[in-house]
Amino acid sequence: MTEGPIARWSQARRRQRAARDEDFTAFVAATAHRLRRTAYLLCGDWHLAQDLTQTALARMYASWGRVRRSDNLNAYSRRVLINTIFDQRKRRSSGEVVVAELPESVERAPDATAELHVTLMRALATLPLRDQAIVVLRYWEDHSVETVAEILDVSESVVKTQSARALTRLRVLLGEEFVRT
Amino acid sequence: MEPSLRVLFDRALSDEPSAPPGDLAREAMAGGRRQRRRRHLLAGGVAGVVTALVAAVAVNVATAPPSIPTAMTLAVGPACRQPVVVEDELAVFLRQDVTDRQRANLDESLRSDPRVQRLRFETREAAYEKFRQMYRDSPDLVAAVKPGQLPDSFRVTLVQPERSLPFQEEIQRRPGVETVVRTVCDGRQPAGEGE
Numbered sequence: 001m002t003e004g005p006i007a008r009w010s011q012a013r014r015r016q017r018a019a020r021d022e023d024f025t026a027f028v029a030a031t032a033h034r035l036r037r038t039a040y041l042l043c044g045d046w047h048l049a050q051d052l053t054q055t056a057l058a059r060m061y062a063s064w065g066r067v068r069r070s071d072n073l074n075a076y077s078r079r080v081l082i083n084t085i086f087d088q089r090k091r092r093s094s095g096e097v098v099v100a101e102l103p104e105s106v107e108r109a110p111d112a113t114a115e116l117h118v119t120l121m122r123a124l125a126t127l128p129l130r131d132q133a134i135v136v137l138r139y140w141e142d143h144s145v146e147t148v149a150e151i152l153d154v155s156e157s158v159v160k161t162q163s164a165r166a167l168t169r170l171r172v173l174l175g176e177e178f179v180r181t
Numbered sequence: 182m183e184p185s186l187r188v189l190f191d192r193a194l195s196d197e198p199s200a201p202p203g204d205l206a207r208e209a210m211a212g213g214r215r216q217r218r219r220r221h222l223l224a225g226g227v228a229g230v231v232t233a234l235v236a237a238v239a240v241n242v243a244t245a246p247p248s249i250p251t252a253m254t255l256a257v258g259p260a261c262r263q264p265v266v267v268e269d270e271l272a273v274f275l276r277q278d279v280t281d282r283q284r285a286n287l288d289e290s291l292r293s294d295p296r297v298q299r300l301r302f303e304t305r306e307a308a309y310e311k312f313r314q315m316y317r318d319s320p321d322l323v324a325a326v327k328p329g330q331l332p333d334s335f336r337v338t339l340v341q342p343e344r345s346l347p348f349q350e351e352i353q354r355r356p357g358v359e360t361v362v363r364t365v366c367d368g369r370q371p372a373g374e375g376e
Contacts, residue, residue: 120193
């Protein structure tokens with residue numbers, strides 16, 4: 001006699017959890033590779049990029065009940081990822097040994113095609129992390145100024161001025177013809 | 182060809198390795214659960230844990246009487262991974278059809294039992310309130326349970342909590358008792374799948 005409602009409750013609970021997990025799994029399948037690429041562009045290490053992606057996804061899952069209903073899950077996931085990267089960078093600078101810091105040779109000739117991607121990564125890495133994030137979100141992920149501002153929790157004018165400044169810098173490092181965005 | 186920044190990005194990503202083996206979603210979920218547990222412990226502190234355990238136990242116990250191992254495991258599992266000091270209490274859940282006489286008898290014998298240090302009664306209303314608080318983020322779950330559907334319980338603190346087992350078994354056999362559950366995490370509970 002008491003079983004009915006309580007059994008229903010526990011069933012509802014199980015169902016809710018299953019639906020939540022299913023949803024999350026689909027989300028991971030759809031987003032993980034893009035997140036990993038974005039992470040890579042910001043950290044320059046595929047292995048670390050994988051770890052950062054997993055950490056960011058775990059953080060999202062920890063609040064998934066609330067997060068899954070958010071209007072812009074895509075932007076939100078970037079925000080979590082970027083924060084994870086910021087955190088990791090902070091930890092690293094306050095103790096851990098710097099592993100893959102910028103090599104001095106940014107001036108390497110950009111004509112060797114094989115070296116191009118290294119060169120871009122090196123040039124990017126000379127920027128402050130937030131500017132790197134702005135460039136990647138804006139020109140790789142194609143987010144609007146508004147969305148980038150939201151992801152990074154800064155004003156739109158900061159996004160505009162910083163992306164202009166960052167592009168100028170990349171142009172200097174990479175050669176004029178490479179930045180015509 | 183004058184590659185734009187976008188093309189440079191594509192090239193930068195050209196050495197992308199294939200994703201490492203393993204189920205990323207599953208691993209992320211495991212990590213997320215650990216974080217949630219940690220957060221619960223930090224936010225709720227010890228009192229929060231006790232409340233959560235007790236409420237969860239109350240609910241789960243009612244789900245599967247009279248065999249409770251799975252319910253217990255579920256309820257206690259998460260917190261058991263963390264060393265927490267909580268009040269060692271026995272929850273004596275009463276059957277839904279317990280009679281006033283049975284309840285009064287139980288109350289009397291618990292009161293006069295020298296092994297009992299402290300005794301309080303938790304009404305089903307109080308249990309419901311706790312449950313509602315605990316699951317306030319899941320309105321549909323709360324909606325599925327109505328006040329009065331959670332059991333009444335006596336809450337017993339023993340003088341020698343470490344010797345609770347014989348006491349538990351004894352009370353368990355009393356008329357009107359659904360089950361007796363120790364609410365403390367004593368480290369012997371297997372870890373459950375958790376939330």
